[in-house]
Amino acid sequence: MTQLEHIEAIEKHLRGAADTMRANSNYASNEYFLPVMGLVFFRHAYSRYLAVKDGIEANLPIRGVKTRGLTKEDFSRQSAIFLQPRAQFDHLGALPDSEYRARAINEEMESIEGDYDIVRSVLPKSEYQELDDDVLGQLLQTLNPDEMTKYTESLTQARDLLLPRLMNEEVAL
DSSP: OOHHHHHHHHHHHHHHHHHHHHHHSSOOHHHHHHHHHHHHHHHHHHHHHHHHHHHHHHTOOEETTEEOOOOHHHHHTTTOOOOOGGGSHHHHHTOOTTSOHHHHHHHHHHHHHHHOGGGTTTSOOHHHHTSOHHHHHHHHHHTOSHHHHHOHHHHHHHHHHHHHHHTOTTSOO
């Protein structure tokens, strides 16, 4: 798949997220922009985390038979965000319907804020409380395909090019 094909595949998923919000929430496009962007940020952070994790693990120091654990600094050196196990996007996507997704999203966003002052109080959280749990489940599934995991650069480009257009209700999808 070429970079353009990756961007087109991601565009399809982002359009699906916008369609889900338009059809299943009381939010206007300017209101659902933040929740969708928050999840796209989170998805991108997770994709970047996965892209560098194996390389970091391969170079971790070993003392005796014990390998040092992953740290925030390891990921910062690779221009990535360290994500605690519960703060990884796959965890959200795998939540059963019995779990309250808005609370889980908030906890994961707070986990990132706890590790990175630069995003403290910037990430959307309260907006998820107002969304139906089924809508959040649909959004999480829409943003969790393979294209989002494997192609970090394509996701960045698609986000920058398409999200402003996708959030405009008047755009013909």
